[in-house]
Amino acid sequence: MNTHLDDLLARMQHLEAELEAELARRRGEIEFVIENRRVKFAQEVMHLQRQHKVGMWRYLAQSSLAAVLTAPVIYAGFIAFVVMDLFVTVYQAVCFPVYGIPKARRSDYIVFDRTDLPYLNVIEKFNCFYCSYGNGVAAYLREAAARTEQYWCPIKHARRMVATHDRYPRFFEYGDAQAYREGLERLRQHYDTAPSGGDTADVDAP
Numbered sequence: 001m002n003t004h005l006d007d008l009l010a011r012m013q014h015l016e017a018e019l020e021a022e023l024a025r026r027r028g029e030i031e032f033v034i035e036n037r038r039v040k041f042a043q044e045v046m047h048l049q050r051q052h053k054v055g056m057w058r059y060l061a062q063s064s065l066a067a068v069l070t071a072p073v074i075y076a077g078f079i080a081f082v083v084m085d086l087f088v089t090v091y092q093a094v095c096f097p098v099y100g101i102p103k104a105r106r107s108d109y110i111v112f113d114r115t116d117l118p119y120l121n122v123i124e125k126f127n128c129f130y131c132s133y134g135n136g137v138a139a140y141l142r143e144a145a146a147r148t149e150q151y152w153c154p155i156k157h158a159r160r161m162v163a164t165h166d167r168y169p170r171f172f173e174y175g176d177a178q179a180y181r182e183g184l185e186r187l188r189q190h191y192d193t194a195p196s197g198g199d200t201a202d203v204d205a206p
Contacts, residue, residue, distance in 0.1 A: 144163075155173075
């Protein structure tokens with residue numbers, strides 16, 4: 001891989017670290033701790049947050065008729081998410097060991113902690129649960145698919161894509177047959193580190 005691309009990937013990783021540090025600093029401004037995967041706020045913070053809570057009946061009264069009528073259609077997606085979740089879990093358990101691909105850890109992608117927020121009513125907490133699950137399953141699926149693509153077809157597309165997964169930057173350039181043939185097996189061995197990490201810099205070098 002050329003040095004310029006390595007530099008860009010290193011800068012991206014540095015910016016991501018800076019962003020995470022800033023987000024951690026902002027989270028620190030709101031006093032809470034995590035115990036046994038549950039979020040606990042300081043008592044004074046809990047009191048202040050409850051002042052912003054909108055009751056369930058008032059929440060429903062403020063909702064539009066269109067929102068109420070379309071809600072069942074939205075919630076019906078839960079069935080698809082459960083099927084997708086089950087499929088990805090079974091898919092990884094059956095297929096990944098055969099090819100030596102490490103499994104994506106489900107708990108890294110599906111997180112439920114918004115229901116601990118004291119300023120949400122029952123409906124809002126359920127909506128947060130639903131959105132957390134749906135987007136978490138989608139991210140879980142995306143990572144499993146990305147790992148599959150890294151093993152079987154780590155080649156960039158000729159056309160620009162609007163959104164790519166984190167492993168995509170390390171794929172081989174479209175049409176670079178030599179790099180693909182000479183670097184495929186090396187790339188198949190690099191799953192444990194972050195795609196933009198330093199020790200993966202030469203995995204697709206000819």
